[in-house]
Amino acid sequence: MIKVEGLTKRYARTVAVDNISFEVGKGKIIGFLGPNGAGKTTTMRVLTCYLPPTDGTASVAGFDVMKQPLEVKRRIGYLPEAPPLYPEMEVIEYLDFVARLKGIPRSEIKSRVDNVIQRCAIGDVRTKLLGKLSKGYRQRVGLAQAIIHNPDVLVLDEPTAGLDPKQIIETRQLIKSLAGDHTIILSTHILPEVEQTCQEVIIINRGKLVATDSVENLTRRLRGSEAVAVEVESQDSALDPGAVRRRLEQVPGVSRVIPKAEDGKRCSFEVESLQGRTVRAELARAIVEAGWNLTELRPVAFSLEEIFLQLTAKEEAMEGGAQ
Ligand SMILES: Nc1ncnc2c1ncn2[C@@H]1O[C@H](COP(=O)(O)OP(=O)(O)OP(=O)(O)O)[C@@H](O)[C@H]1O
Numbered sequence: 341m342i343k344v345e346g347l348t349k350r351y352a353r354t355v356a357v358d359n360i361s362f363e364v365g366k367g368k369i370i371g372f373l374g375p376n377g378a379g380k381t382t383t384m385r386v387l388t389c390y391l392p393p394t395d396g397t398a399s400v401a402g403f404d405v406m407k408q409p410l411e412v413k414r415r416i417g418y419l420p421e422a423p424p425l426y427p428e429m430e431v432i433e434y435l436d437f438v439a440r441l442k443g444i445p446r447s448e449i450k451s452r453v454d455n456v457i458q459r460c461a462i463g464d465v466r467t468k469l470l471g472k473l474s475k476g477y478r479q480r481v482g483l484a485q486a487i488i489h490n491p492d493v494l495v496l497d498e499p500t501a502g503l504d505p506k507q508i509i510e511t512r513q514l515i516k517s518l519a520g521d522h523t524i525i526l527s528t529h530i531l532p533e534v535e536q537t538c539q540e541v542i543i544i545n546r547g548k549l550v551a552t553d554s555v556e557n558l559t560r561r562l563r564g565s566e567a568v569a570v571e572v573e574s575q576d577s578a579l580d581p582g583a584v585r586r587r588l589e590q591v592p593g594v595s596r597v598i599p600k601a602e603d604g605k606r607c608s609f610e611v612e613s614l615q616g617r618t619v620r621a622e623l624a625r626a627i628v629e630a631g632w633n634l635t636e637l638r639p640v641a642f643s644l645e646e647i648f649l650q651l652t653a654k655e656e657a658m659e660g661g662a663q
């Protein structure tokens with residue numbers, strides 16, 4: 341549905357996107373993951389025909405972004421980083437305006453507008469001025485305008501940036517509910533976002549493609565060795581953190597125990613295990629059998645920085661090995 345080949349975008353002095361290639365199949369949700377300045381927005385602007393590429397090609401539903409921009413725009417819905425909303429317009433007026441702009445036949449406009457208002461749950465604010473909407477509602481209106489012409493492909497640039505936790509959950513659910521009918525590419529710099537919403541992930545860093553994989557594979561690859569946060573509490577008297585640490589170190593499969601905090605009655609550690617070993621059940625048993633309370637036991641998520649470090653370290657090692 342989306343095909344990018346050797347795409348390069350150069351600004352005056354910066355190479356924002358450097359020879360990247362990827363494909364996105366129909367009905368999939370793809371996470372476009374990368375830190376600030378990685379080239380996510382630039383790639384999305386090329387895909388949506390807002391920027392011409394310097395080199396390479398991109399096509400949407402078989403139409404080239406350079407040669408057939410009208411065909412591409414007809415099939416694509418775009419939520420830009422900062423949706424251009426007109427502050428003096430009411431929500432419903434704006435959606436009506438966008439629908440006409442996108443060439444939806446007059447007779448269908450009302451039903452399309454009603455449909456997106458319902459899907460994006462913005463009925464409460466339909467007669468509010470855009471300038472007076474909260475960030476979360478503005479984002480929903482941005483989504484509504486992106487899907488109003490029922491496009492095959494949705495390009496969403498950081499759809500949950502700046503939202504509160506409840507709005508983030510709601511927006512993710514909305515995006516998930518749109519998949520299947522639509523092929524979706526969404527950018528983010530937060531890994532959990534990709535894990536929770538997407539099936540596949542494309543990682544870019546400084547304009548270069550670092551990895552493209554299924555979310556499952558990527559997580560497995562990165563979590564080959566697991567880290568677990570453990571908090572232990574004594575049932576009555578003071579707790580000896582040294583004793584807890586020694587007990588945790590004895591659990592088969594544990595490679596390292598890193599003390600994190602202690603306050604007399606409670607202490608916490610980060611426990612790393614050997615490649616391919618899951619030690620959570622054994623850790624829990626060891627703690628309880630020693631007569632302590634287990635107050636926390638959770639896998640520690642890798643941060644985006646750690647992922648980049650891991651992926652780029654692997655690449656460097658491979659490059660080194662090839663020489
Ligand atoms: N109009 C422009 N003129 C010159 N350089 C630009 C322009 N737009 C972006 N850049 C540069 O291109 C690079 C990629 O920017 P881009 O906005 O695509 O990154 P991003 O991955 O979307 O980052 P963020 O997470 O901050 O949104 C950056 O180095 C940026 O400074």
Ligand SMILES: [Mg+2]
Nearest residue numbers: 380381382421
């Ligand atoms: Mg961006």
